[in-house]
Amino acid sequence: MSLPAHALPRLLAGFSPDRQMSLAEHVHVHGALPAGDRGLRQELSRSGLHGCGGGSFPFARKLDAVAARRGRPVVVVNGSEGEPLSWKDKLLLGHLPHLVLDGAVASARALGAREIVVAVESTGAAGAVHRAINEREGGRREGVSLRVQAVPASYLTGQETALIAALSGRPPLPAMTPPYPFEKGLAGRPTLLSNAETYAHAGLIARNGADWFRALGTRESPGTRLVTVTGAVAHAGVIEVAGGTEVKALLSAAGGITEPVVGLLFGGYAGIWAGVQARHWQLGEAELRSHGASLGPGIVLVLGQSSCPVSETARAARWLSDQSAGQCGPCVNGLDAIAGALEQLCDRGDHSGAYTHLERWCSLVNRRGACSLPDGAARFVITALRTFRPVFKDHALHGRCESCHQQGARRARSRERLVRV
């Protein structure tokens, strides 16, 4: 048995918020993973599957790059998901771990790899993955060795070179590239390192093929994506959408908006802000790129009018600055300066003229760290400044506004971790 090509949800088919899907149920919903790799690399290439961890890199090209290296490769599943606005990888690994394991096993077979490491940071998902691996007898029958490894919980842990460091028992700090993980990753071996959701799609493509995958979505953004929707919507949670779905439709699927919307954030803490016109945008990498946006790891945050964009931006900038590994001067100093200026502007108004430096500082930190954390932070701040210019000007003159004062309580509510299909 397998899912009809046009059926939605795909990944979330049979999902239950209360429990983890067993291997038997999983096979019942999706069919068994075919043995061998049946031209998987070619199918993946035709499928147009792109990475779902934020960078949207073509998965087949990464697989080919690993395959072209000498030495036996390793497969690493990036399930760390330190991004506070994302919940999809925890959902997959915690409730539907076999989807992810299937993709990892199929990829390992296509590469001739024997070893698969699933990196997770939350203890809950680690338990679920562990149980799933036991159901598969550690991968023995599939000719691979499957193991789960817990890594420190931090935003930076999910960065690929930091993840390799964490899995190697070192502090989760990014390293200079090259070498990239595909060249020299875990234990110095060529390493296929991809996001948990990317593997989940790959597992379904291994069963059903590229045409099946492309039966949903658009030519440019084939297949489906998991999107974590939070903020001013009735039911925050993870929703699976076909590529090209309108933002409006996503918001309806999340139970609709709960108050007038002032802006939308695409892509999370490394993402971009847009005004209400973005409700008409289509959710797909290609479509969003034409607006200068990206889904990143699949995040849409809806900012309602009772929230203050300035205090949200200041809070996020400080958080990002705190996540910095403290290794690179421009990141350490630049993000702290940006966060400091925003905090001052937000609380007390702009007395030192720091506001005029903000855009310049943002371009000054861009692409100047060993990893792209500062690039993402700069993008977040600069698009906030542009989207909410009048509110920033108002804060620069008067400091805290009415909604700043009431924000704390509401924030707790928008963090609802209600998971929906």
Add this chain to the structure above:
Amino acid sequence: MSKLRVDPIRCTAHGMCAELLPERVWLDDWGYPVIDGEPLSADLVEHARRAVAACPVLALTLDQSSRPAGREPRAETTRRR
């Protein structure tokens, strides 16, 4: 083709590079070098070598790669990452 590159993890803002190659390197608000990533013209390569040699923490390198840029998958650098 030679390009100058700084390893931001190693760099400790000594600023020597900006002094020796002001045509291509300037210091940001915090004293860290901002490097013009364009290929260096022949007349600057010698100066660039000198800057590389002068960096006390070996943070500066002169890439003389012959492989065309952008052909390797840069998993997290595709768009901006």
